[in-house]
Amino acid sequence: MHMPLKAISALLSYPTADLQAAKDELNDALQQGNLLPADTIADLAKLVDEIASGDLYDLQETYVALFDRSRTLSLNLFEHVHGESRDRGPAMVDLVENYRAAGFEPASTELPDHLPVLLEFLALRPIEEARDILADTAHILDALQTRLNRRESIYAPVFGALVHIAGTRAEPAAVAELLSIKDDNPDDLEALDAVWEESEVTFAPDPNAGCPQVRDMLASMDTPRNAPPRAAE
Secondary structure, eight states, rough: HHHHHHHHHHHHOOOOOOHTTTTHHHHHHGGOOOOOOOOHHHHHHHHHHHHSOOOHHHHHHIIIIIIIIOOGGGHHHHHHHHOOTTTTTHHHHHHHHHHHHHHOOOSSSSOOTTTHHHHHTTTTTTTHHHHHHHHHHHHHHHHHHHHHHHTTTTTHHHHHHHHHHSSOOOOHHHHHHHHHHOOOOOOHHHHHHHHHOOOOOOOOOOOOSSOOOHHHHHHHOOOOOOOOOOOOO
């Protein structure tokens, strides 16, 4: 298992008392496997410290304001690719099938494109496969880091760490396209309600649906399927 990916998955999850208590385990996991340089580990250690020492309710409020009430900071990756498009449902079905074909059954109430869920999966896969899939999402990760840096958020270094593991630079034009979307104001609840009013996502297979970025991401996951069954914790 690639422990830094496992640790980053935890850091991007909703803060809990268990996560706060796991400070030492998280710091140890980030240093394993030589996937991250010392300066990146140091930046992530600051986030670990903030989570471990912070007031849990404040941490949860911050997390919800960032990732649940801001569409432009959503951790559901297909939100940044498909938005309201009905293509999102079939892409989600394909992603679930790729998880299951590799012996991974997500034990989570989150959508399959939720970044912490994907990182749980990638932590169990060969490192080159993990890097290829992260590279396909590099423009999303780069845009998320930029938006979080603007807000001086403690979470910003996480996305830089993932881009580093991917070992590639995002296409500037793709990043610029994502950043051209105006940042949500998490305090404007009426506007947020209007933004989130969208057509129902239909989880029905459609072989003609999707876009090249999603197809590339799914194709990267189409590898020999001999891994034993695993479930996300």
